[in-house]
Amino acid sequence: MELGAGSFGKVMLASLTKTTKHVALKIIKKKDNPYDQKRIKAEAQTLKITGECPFLCKGLAAFQSQLHAYLVMECESKTSLWDLIHSKEKLGMETVIFFSAELVVGLQFLHSRGIVHRDLKPDNILISKDGHIKIVDFGLVAEDVSKGMKLKAVVGNFKYRAPELFMRDPYDAGVDWWAFGIILCLMATGQLPFDDLSGMNYLAYLVTSTKPRYEKGLSRDARRLLNELLEKDPEKRLGTTGDIRSHPFFRSIKWAELESLKVPSPFKPEGFSPEDLKATYTGPLPFLEDPKSEVPPDDPMVLQEFSYVNSSW
Template sequence: MEPKEHLHSKKNGTSCEILTQLMHHSFYSAEMICGLQYLHSRGIIHRDFKPDNVMLSSEGHIKIVDFGLAAEGVFDKDTITGRIGTFAYMAPEVIRGKEYNAAVDWWSFGITLCEMATGQFPFHEENCLGEVTRSILKDQPTYPDWISNKLHHLLQKLLKKKACNRLGINGNIREDPFYESIDWEELENKSVSPPFQPEAQSSEDFKDCRMTTLQFLQERVTLGNYILQDFSYQSPGWQA
């Protein structure tokens, strides 16, 4: 399994730079939360939430894309089955072939947030699929010792093996201390300026390949090359 280098946020830097990175992580992940909660409120489970399915719009806002594996009509205590998704982001209950609900998206969000903030997968990354499976099912997630306590505690709550204990299903994720700086109403109304606003590019820039995603979080990235032209989901509150 290849390392997720495209999400790496460097740990080195001044305290001011580190604080800025944390603010960026909280902003972008908060927009992801808004998107997932919007979907779940309408009975939609994405089932393939991962960095490649999160994009940056021309305005600098997060967009969730690719609903090819999504399940519809799943509300409240409803459950479904199906070993569907991208393996590294699958929740334990999906890997085990058990019934599941929207908690699987919160597990995938936790993996994505960990990679976004640390550049590391929180379980053992081995070439052997069996070892990766064992690690996801049995091991506790591990993180670099330099991450903040608030982020560490948030990830611990998102990556609970038991779905019923997972934040997002168990508790209000918007009230987590990691998001204490977020004004959720202003965020949903697009009243908060994104940390980055890419410049629009011509359609020729997107002709030959699909846009890579979340690369704006890398150090010294050129955002002008990463704009979303068409996307699959946009919260009504984020429409111009």
């Protein structure tokens, strides 16, 4: 079963031998250029630490053949935040606050490790079988971003781009907080705060020059939080500065319990159906049949393998 596809390759639902567990297998065709080499290594390195935060998709292994890189990740559900919003049009405020708080924890963990996601969007946020969010797809991450360091590459879905990206200004982790604000608005209202129907150029004008627009009935705390996240000056944007956890919008959240997964989710998705599992990818993996699968020791694309992080796998 194909879980996703793009210019990078594809993600398949796969099964591990001698177990009933299922995983997501990301297959990336290697290209002979420094940018792609760096991107694959950055994604693999990020997956090594994801097991330290419950709101990131856990990496299990990384390996390669001469032609492909393979990333193995946990996979409990095929339901994304986008799927949920699309099916319900907008979410109840209890669910919005809960998922938003878990996203805050996930983003703060990444940023504390010098990682900027750069492609945060509802499609890249899965909901586990227990109803907790899992940030996925680290294919566009920037690593080793220390305080005061700025990035330049313009990447990510344009609907979630911060003003500094449209203006091609140097940027930092503030772009993730802007994207988080767009996602929060979409969860709460079913609509984006800037009209994207007229194309990227007009959206760029709206994002850089106009105020966000919200649906009537949005609470004062939600409006205030959105305005602080969708601040055009990244130096003043909440998340980049200030204490987002103490915002009145999150007054009901007990952060220690949330991080320990002791707060039950208001929503739990359906698991994989028998039909889904029948379509599970079982291999053999291409690298096992590839006669050129031996990787020269000096190959610049060698990925450092890492063991399964959970002995039950």
